[in-house]
Amino acid sequence: MRVTVTFRHMESSEPLRKYAEEKTERLAKYFFEPIEAHWVLSVEKIRHIADCTIVASGVTTKAQGDTQDMYSAIDMAIDKLDVQAKKHKDKTKGHKAHNSSASIRYITPGAEGAAARHRVVKKENQFLKPMSVEEAAMQMDVADKEFLVFTDSVTSNINVIYRLGDGDYGLIETTVK
Numbered sequence: 001m002r003v004t005v006t007f008r009h010m011e012s013s014e015p016l017r018k019y020a021e022e023k024t025e026r027l028a029k030y031f032f033e034p035i036e037a038h039w040v041l042s043v044e045k046i047r048h049i050a051d052c053t054i055v056a057s058g059v060t061t062k063a064q065g066d067t068q069d070m071y072s073a074i075d076m077a078i079d080k081l082d083v084q085a086k087k088h089k090d091k092t093k094g095h096k097a098h099n100s101s102a103s104i105r106y107i108t109p110g111a112e113g114a115a116a117r118h119r120v121v122k123k124e125n126q127f128l129k130p131m132s133v134e135e136a137a138m139q140m141d142v143a144d145k146e147f148l149v150f151t152d153s154v155t156s157n158i159n160v161i162y163r164l165g166d167g168d169y170g171l172i173e174t175t176v177k
Contacts, residue, residue: 002034003025004037008040020041023075027082030088033056035054035055036054040052049066051063051064060143129150140163159173
């Protein structure tokens with residue numbers, strides 16, 4: 001496990017760094033290697049904020065703790081990460097291969113000219129990770145996102161999976177001509 005700690009608006013402290021690293025080590029049992037954890041510890045007036053992002057085997061987990069003491073903020077973030085990691089491990093442990101069309105609807109792109117009438121007002125960068133459709137659906141559950149852009153590990157095509165109103169997922173598959 002590789003743990004990095006960044007201090008913002010405060011002096012770097014070796015005891016805080018070691019405390020965050022030790023607490024993060026207890027989460028290793030929930031993830032497969034390689035595991036990267038990044039802590040951002042910051043102080044804003046009297047608020048001590050501990051923000052942690054863990055990336056392990058294509059799954060990103062984030063949590064933030066906010067209290068008046070940095071050690072308790074780290075503990076709060078670790079507790080949140082622990083709950084998320086247990087939830088993810090339970091999903092992957094009980095996950096069995098099944099027909100993906102039963103839980104995921106395949107939708108092809110609609111009208112191509114509709115985007116020409118609208119302006120782009122928000123830009124978001126996404127890192128394309130090779131994964132299966134099932135892995136992308138699990139990643140969306142863990143990250144609580146509305147959509148995810150990923151590279152299909154089988155076909156190497158870029159796909160978009162998104163959440164529908166009834167809890168199911170839609171999938172946009174791309175092909176290169």
